[in-house]
Amino acid sequence: MISHISAQRDLQASVECSFANFPFLDLKAQFAEIRNDLVTAVTGVLESQHFILGPEVEALEREVAEYVGAEFAIGCGSGSDALLLAQMALGIEPDDEIITSPFTFGATAGSIARLRARPVFVDIHPETFNIDERKLEAAITPRSRAIMPIHLFGLPANMDAVLEIARKHHLAVIEDAAQAIGARWKQKYVGSLGTFGCFSFFPSKNLGGAGDGGLVTTNDQQLAQRLRILRVHGTGKKYHYDLLGINSRLDALQAAILRVKLHHLNKWTHQRRRNADRYRDLFMEYDLTKWLVLPCSQETSFHVYNQYSIRAPRRDDLQIYLRDHGIPTEVYYPSPLHVEPAFAYLGHGPGDFPNAEQACQEALSLPIYPELTFDQQRAVVMTISQFYQRETSNISTE
Ligand SMILES: *Cc1c(COP(=O)(O)O)cnc(C)c1O
Numbered sequence: 001m002i003s004h005i006s007a008q009r010d011l012q013a014s015v016e017c018s019f020a021n022f023p024f025l026d027l028k029a030q031f032a033e034i035r036n037d038l039v040t041a042v043t044g045v046l047e048s049q050h051f052i053l054g055p056e057v058e059a060l061e062r063e064v065a066e067y068v069g070a071e072f073a074i075g076c077g078s079g080s081d082a083l084l085l086a087q088m089a090l091g092i093e094p095d096d097e098i099i100t101s102p103f104t105f106g107a108t109a110g111s112i113a114r115l116r117a118r119p120v121f122v123d124i125h126p127e128t129f130n131i132d133e134r135k136l137e138a139a140i141t142p143r144s145r146a147i148m149p150i151h152l153f154g155l156p157a158n159m160d161a162v163l164e165i166a167r168k169h170h171l172a173v174i175e176d177a178a179q180a181i182g183a184r185w186k187q188k189y190v191g192s193l194g195t196f197g198c199f200s201f202f203p204s205k206n207l208g209g210a211g212d213g214g215l216v217t218t219n220d221q222q223l224a225q226r227l228r229i230l231r232v233h234g235t236g237k238k239y240h241y242d243l244l245g246i247n248s249r250l251d252a253l254q255a256a257i258l259r260v261k262l263h264h265l266n267k268w269t270h271q272r273r274r275n276a277d278r279y280r281d282l283f284m285e286y287d288l289t290k291w292l293v294l295p296c297s298q299e300t301s302f303h304v305y306n307q308y309s310i311r312a313p314r315r316d317d318l319q320i321y322l323r324d325h326g327i328p329t330e331v332y333y334p335s336p337l338h339v340e341p342a343f344a345y346l347g348h349g350p351g352d353f354p355n356a357e358q359a360c361q362e363a364l365s366l367p368i369y370p371e372l373t374f375d376q377q378r379a380v381v382m383t384i385s386q387f388y389q390r391e392t393s394n395i396s397t398e
Pocket of ligand 1: 078079080081104105107108150176178179199200201202212213214
């Protein structure tokens with residue numbers, strides 16, 4: 001018995017030293033794969049000395065529009081600006097209301113508040129982490145202008161419900177697809193379903209640049225035209241200001257890099273999904289599904305796993321244990337937006353959106369990047385297993 005335990009410990013130790021201490025996201029592995037193509041692309045832009053918008057950006061816009069199946073794509077400075085520009089194109093005014101979820105990155109609701117419009121929060125569905133379509137209609141008022149669903153972690157929100165409710169109440173739909181390029185709802189790509197799709201090219205997104213970048217898709221020609229004007233200070237003709245705009249342009253270096261990476265996106269997505277399948281198998285093998293809730297997989301949805309987020313009891317202790325054993329994790333997100341100081345003026349408090357609050361206590365994101373190896377994944381799962389074995393033995397000795 002003792003030798004069995006120590007053999008197990010030896011095995012564990014060897015797993016730890018050979019496979020632990022890897023990063024949460026290994027962008028260097030990706031760079032190694034495409035280094036030559038990136039250098040060529042960047043050199044081409046340097047030789048052209050055309051840095052802002054221009055042919056590289058236009059080519060990327062065409063390619064992304066085609067990729068997601070939208071008519072138009074307009075590059076801009078960031079995913080946050082994509083959300084902002086979409087609302088500016090709609091003519092969102094102070095006190096207009098936009099319905100969204102509080103379990104997201106701050107830019108979602110921040111883009112609404114920046115226009116002095118009002119983010120109206122609706123709680124999330126506990127299984128998907130996305131806005132709960134059953135609670136949407138109750139949030140609509142005469143001041144509602146749009147619904148802003150987030151395809152959180154790469155899983156599409158229930159777009160049938162969102163689009164139906166939006167149609168019924170004449171609301172626009174602004175998809176926050178920052179984490180979800182390539183994700184599909186019933187065969188249709190996110191970003192092609194709503195009035196707008198808003199994408200981010202932040203380096204950690206599934207299609208990431210070498211800095212900030214973003215893009216808006218739409219099927220509406222007039223809105224596309226407004227977006228093109230709004231991103232360059234509101235100028236249609238140079239030094240004439242048709243609209244009050246901002247400076248939010250995509251630059252050619254980013255576009256050239258993103259064009260190289262777009263060719264690899266489907267393969268990387270496939271690898272992320274394979275990794276998710278491997279986690280599922282490992283969690284079953286280690287009998288951990290009695291402790292953990294694994295990410296939702298739905299018939300209707302093609303999940304692209306920008307994050308692989310589980311729900312874990314004693315999440316904070318688990319995270320520390322994993323860190324101490326060389327396993328990197330992240331908490332997305334530690335706090336729902338409705339209790340953050342920046343949104344205090346909305347007058348919410350703890351208890352208002354219990355599912356979002358619970359997710360903030362339980363959600364833990366594990367490494368899922370395409371180049372992650374099976375042995376690294378096994379090290380993650382074994383270490384989680386050890387943590388809960390200790391938990392049970394602590395409880396039984398108490
Ligand atoms: C990353 C992200 C954004 C903002 O994108 P940036 O390019 O960083 O400005 C918006 N919404 C969500 C859900 C995101 O994950």
